[in-house]
Amino acid sequence: MNYEFPSFDEMFVAAGEPRPICRHFAERLEAIPGEELRTRQQAAEVSLRNLGITFNVYGHEDGTEKVWPFDLVPRILDAHEWQRVEDGLRQRIRALNLFVDDVYNDQRIFADGVVPGELVLEAPTYRPQMQGFRPAKGAWCHISGVDLIRHEDGTIYVLEDNLRCPSGVSYVLENREVMKRTFPQMFDGVAVAPVEEYPERLLETLLACAPPHATNPTAVVMTPGIYNSAYFEHTFLAQQMGVELVQGSDLYVDGGFVYMRTTLGPQRVDVIYRRIDDDFLDPKCFRKDSALGVAGLVDAYRRGNVTLANAPGTGIADDKAVYAYVPEIIKYYLGEEPILHNVPTYLCDDPEQRKYVIDHVAELVVKPTNESGGYGILIGPHATDEQRAQCVARIRDNPRNYIAQPMLNLSTVPTLAGGELAPRHVDLRPFVLCGEDIYVMPGGLTRVALVEGSMVVNSSQGGGSKDTWVLRNGNQTHHVHASHSN
Amino acid sequence: MLSRVADSLYWMSRYVERAENVARFIDVNYNLTLGEGAGLGDQWAPLVDTTGDNELFRKFYDDANRDNVVQFLAFDQRNPNSILSCISNARENARSVRETITSDMWEQLNKFYLLVRSAARTPNRLAGAYAFCDAVRLASHSLIGTTYTTMSHGEAWHFLRMGRLMERADKTSRIVDVQYFLLLPRPDDVGTSLDVVRWSALLRSTSALSMYRRVHGQITPNRVADFLILDRNFPRAMRFCVLRAQNSLEIITGAHSGTFQRRSEQLFGRLRAVLDYTGIGEIISRGMHQYIDDFQRELNQIGLAVQADFFTQGDPEPASQTQRQA
Structure with a gap:
């Protein structure tokens, strides 16, 4: 295989030399003729199209649905390394959940001078309406997605935390499904940690956090509707959990309780996994012009009559300025050293750091603190002088709104590009559930930048995805040994 | 649901x-x-x-x-x-x-x-x-x-079946209406002119030819009309559709046969009763077109009643936002 790569590659140490855990797989992959690879890739694409596994792109004219680009070559993670990542995620989410609870209640962390209070209280995602509230089981961020990247030094860093409505988990499950359908022989003799239990765990987490009065709680998934970019995922999760998928218009509040309109009359709803932003939840509480929400929902929530997952207000923990403090937050609440490292981050709000950012804008990546989907990011080294100047002006205008990070060289994975295997940059979004316990799904969503040299993995901007394999211990050679010893 | x-x-x-x-x-x-x-x-x-x-x-x-x-x-x-x-x-x-x-x-x-x-x-x-x-x-x-x-053949399945059969009843009635008119343009011709090729084509359009042959044998216009309107076993016949759609409605509401609480149950029962106790002779002497016109109007009324009984429930803000023509 003629495969050369620019930075850390997940499958190869050097050209022609696979990593020990990938050797078995790489050998098989090399044995497959290019023609067959292309045929399988096409079969996978047909399969995705027929299954209607799509995402919506805003502002796209030729129909709103796009088939999710999927690449046949999986990203493979070693069991030991994954264990460390899993421990790190558990630790991080536990600390962030305590942090959100503290912010909306005692605010000890401000009093102790670990995180500046105004940084949090002035964030647009802070919800004063939640002050003094504590949700069932103390769980705020029931579902989180944490974006990880591997730099060329081989270290895995946390790039950002998504504690509002992280999406992508359905693609993890569908990618595995499509992989098994179109490339079953690649699984022979390999023990891959299963991802299929996620919907069960999600339902368990949601029901565990139901209001205490509900003896046989009813959970629903709430969607903004078929035009939302993640609508496919909403239907997928509702279907997998066997719960109703509701829109705002299906629900109403009466006497402080939430009901859904059914063919046989009203039915009480106890837990809402809402895939709709805080702003649109309740026109009486947040945005008055919201047609997607339910009037009185937040009041019912504050009375403890319904559980919202995630809780309103968790957005403060995925603000990118707060992100810079997460290592301190972990030490403060848990008394532990962070297992996973942050990417070094400059806060433009701080005058000294701001000066550094403005002087070095050509080398840095500048991000808005409160955007997702890769919108509004300036990649300094790839930007024009004009774009840099505009960015500097925006920073001066509203410094609290921006952070900057050094340009990281994301690791690569072999990817079918133009019919040949070529290195493409990837990131990884594992999903974490936090109810009575914390559950980390093995692996997560590997997003891949399909354009050569690009580091932008967002599906809205030309990214695709791969199946992610967490290998179970010692399985690489197990199959071979077993066949000899038996 | x-x-x-x-x-x-x-x-x-x-x-x-x-x-x-x-x-x-x-x-x-x-x-x-x-x-x-x-x-x-x-x-x-x-x-x-x-x-x-x-x-x-x-x-x-x-x-x-x-x-x-x-x-x-x-x-x-x-x-x-x-x-x-x-x-x-x-x-x-x-x-x-x-x-x-x-x-x-x-x-x-x-x-x-x-x-x-x-x-x-x-x-x-x-x-x-x-x-x-x-x-x-x-x-x-x-x-x-x-x-x-x-x-699962539960509530959702029965809503699907009811919708499908109501639509099919309506469409079969239209086929019969128009083709009957086309093939027998003058009332005097009913029961006289016979063009086997054309009538078989009509039966084929409803996938009914071989099933018709088993029941009636020779092709005559009245028997074709009888089959497409009143047969109780042929799945595209209007009567079959009404019987099974009504059955779905009863399963959805849990109502006893022959009783009603909702408007849709009442109208469905009435339409079914008429189909159960009508002969093709009466239909033809009354006028095929008139008969089918009435049938379609009643079916429309049932559609509206289903809408009101289950989908909007007298709600000032109906749950449905899109569509449509019954």
Whole structure:
């Protein structure tokens, strides 16, 4: 295989030399003729199209649905390394959940001078309406997605935390499904940690956090509707959990309780996994012009009559300025050293750091603190002088709104590009559930930048995805040994 | 079940059934007009009458020739009842209830949609229209089969079945109405003129030929009408559709047969009773067209009652936002 790569590659140490855990797989992959690879890739694409596994792109004219680009070559993670990542995620989410609870209640962390209070209280995602509230089981961020990247030094860093409505988990499950359908022989003799239990765990987490009065709680998934970019995922999760998928218009509040309109009359709803932003939840509480929400929902929530997952207000923990403090937050609440490292981050709000950012804008990546989907990011080294100047002006205008990070060289994975295997940059979004316990799904969503040299993995901007394999211990050679010893 | 979901399921299956029937209309007319030269060969305008969209057709087309009519009925997006529009609508409805239907059903309907869309984009689509109609019928049957075998036969399934059978009853009645008129233009001719080829084509359009033969043997106009209107076992006959749709309604509400609480139950029971105790002789002496007109009006009333009883429930803000024409 003629495969050369620019930075850390997940499958190869050097050209022609696979990593020990990938050797078995790489050998098989090399044995497959290019023609067959292309045929399988096409079969996978047909399969995705027929299954209607799509995402919506805003502002796209030729129909709103796009088939999710999927690449046949999986990203493979070693069991030991994954264990460390899993421990790190558990630790991080536990600390962030305590942090959100503290912010909306005692605010000890401000009093102790670990995180500046105004940084949090002035964030647009802070919800004063939640002050003094504590949700069932103390769980705020029931579902989180944490974006990880591997730099060329081989270290895995946390790039950002998504504690509002992280999406992508359905693609993890569908990618595995499509992989098994179109490339079953690649699984022979390999023990891959299963991802299929996620919907069960999600339902368990949601029901565990139901209001205490509900003896046989009813959970629903709430969607903004078929035009939302993640609508496919909403239907997928509702279907997998066997719960109703509701829109705002299906629900109403009466006497402080939430009901859904059914063919046989009203039915009480106890837990809402809402895939709709805080702003649109309740026109009486947040945005008055919201047609997607339910009037009185937040009041019912504050009375403890319904559980919202995630809780309103968790957005403060995925603000990118707060992100810079997460290592301190972990030490403060848990008394532990962070297992996973942050990417070094400059806060433009701080005058000294701001000066550094403005002087070095050509080398840095500048991000808005409160955007997702890769919108509004300036990649300094790839930007024009004009774009840099505009960015500097925006920073001066509203410094609290921006952070900057050094340009990281994301690791690569072999990817079918133009019919040949070529290195493409990837990131990884594992999903974490936090109810009575914390559950980390093995692996997560590997997003891949399909354009050569690009580091932008967002599906809205030309990214695709791969199946992610967490290998179970010692399985690489197990199959071979077993066949000899038996 | 959520009112909105029931609403979408009901319309999803109505739209698919509508598309299948439009395909049948085109197919039977093709069969009837083929080789008829200038006489029946020009008979494409009645087909537009069948669907009730004459006014819309006149707005966009001057001449009711074959190409225009087929384009309008099969592929024209401006026609809300074209095959393309129906399947797009069915899929939109399915998308909004994707968690309720099975993934096999979704995959089947999605393939159906891709088939129709790609046919509509083919330059020589009109030349292949008859093969296309065949494919549409087959895709519809596959979806019905997938629904039957993969989905629990509970409330959602019965909403699907009720919608499908109400739509089918309406469409069969239209086929009978128009073709009867076309084949027997003068009332005096009823029961006299017999053109086996044409009447067989009518039976074939409803996939009824061999089943008819088993029941009635020789083809006579009255027996054909009897079969398509009053047969209780043939799945495209109007009576069959009403019987089974009413049965679905009873299962949904849990009502006892012969009683009613809701308006829809009352109207359904009444229509069924009339079908149960009518003979074909009465229908013909009263006037076929008049009889079918009344039938369609009553079926429409039932549709409105179902809407009010289950989907909007007297709600000032109805759960459904899109659609549609009954």
